[in-house]
Amino acid sequence: MSSTGKHKSAMMSAEVTPGPSTDVEKAIAEGDTNASPPSKKIKTETEDTNSYMKRTFDARRSFITVELPPIIEVKETYPELFTDKQIMMEFQRITDIDLDISLQRYCVDHKQDISDMCRRIPSAKDILTQAEMVKKEIPALEPYWDMVVSLCLIPYMMKENLCDMVIEIGEDEQVDPKGKIVPVLISKGKVFSSDEFILVVEEEIVQVFEEFTIAFASLFATYWIFNMEYPDTLLNTYNFIQKVMVNLKDGSGLPNLCREIQQKLIKLGKTRSNKEKPK
Incomplete structure (x- = not known):
């Protein structure tokens, strides 16, 4: 395996072309x-x-x-x-996109629809259960937990694996960056109980975060900052984040599965909105 990440062959259309100093x-x-x-x-x-x-x-x-x-x-x-x-x-x-605000806005608008869709996915059950437990334990932070669970559920909707993005290790376990080439987060303990998220890129620990939402956004941003290609195992997940949640275009089309999930979420949202309207 190469010692460095896989870089894009051409800069994305949103990239700023630097001028001379x-x-x-x-x-x-x-x-x-x-x-x-x-x-x-x-x-x-x-x-x-x-x-x-x-x-x-x-x-x-x-x-x-x-x-x-x-x-x-x-x-x-x-x-x-x-x-x-x-x-x-x-x-x-x-x-020119505020990533934190963009992700927050999408999660607020679609948190219920994302959770409802993932209740039908057996592999997402553990995440949903953990989310319900922590919201009962710390109700004051419910908006934060809603965003955390929404972000964690994206790979499940895309038929991909959260563990390819976020690796959970023991709270007292030492982080071993060896062999981790593409950007990945390492959580010391379960995501919903951890306050230490380590961003690893090209076998290097580059930063440690206390909040999962900031760590997750930074993980995604890393691909753009360093012009790295999304890994095949998370291609749909990252394309959905980029083109649907953040609305950042790069000249390429939206993968079919991403479009299908986007349309399902819109439909679920409309159905829910109609039910909530006063009669």
């Missing part, structure tokens, strides 16, 4: 051949992370999309990318 152009014009390459721009002491990430965006996109460096090199060059919500923010800088 003004700093480098200026240095060349002045004859300074020792100028630092744009990928190595240093954060100043007084500069906050968001300002730094915006200032270095074009250089970073060029570094990632042209040089195709391994994740470990990106992490060494831009450690700030793997802090707080910067992975999601980078996705927004590339696509």
Whole structure:
């Protein structure tokens, strides 16, 4: 198996094509051949992370999309990318889409329909049971749990496996990134009880999250930031997230199963809405 993830042969249509760095152009014009390459721009002491990430965006996109460096090199060059919500923010800088809001909105609109559809899927029973239990234990967080369960159920609707996206290990077990090439989340304990979700890419632990929803969104965003192809085992799941939930087009069609599920959810939603209307 290759030591790096599978990159796209061509940049997606939503990708920003980085322009030349003004700093480098200026240095060349002045004859300074020792100028630092744009990928190595240093954060100043007084500069906050968001300002730094915006200032270095074009250089970073060029570094990632042209040089195709391994994740470990990106992490060494831009450690700030793997802090707080910067992975999601980078996705927004590339696509102009607020990933967190988009996923929340879809889950709020379709949470009941997703759960109803998955009640007919035997393999989804455990997730639904865990969700009901945790909502009873911590009712104040019900909106959060609704989003968690909706996200977890997507692979089941797509006839794929959640365990290919999220691997649950023991709470005290050490994370072993070896052999994990494509982006994956590792949950210390069950998803509904864990507060430690580790994002692993190309056998590297790149970031640890406390909230599953942020971790899940960052997992999806990673594919776009690093121009990586979706794995065959999750092709429908990621296409559904991208083209239906987030409404991000890339010039390719929606897979048949994704379209079928989309239409079923719309139909379920209309039926439910009609039943809820006052008589």
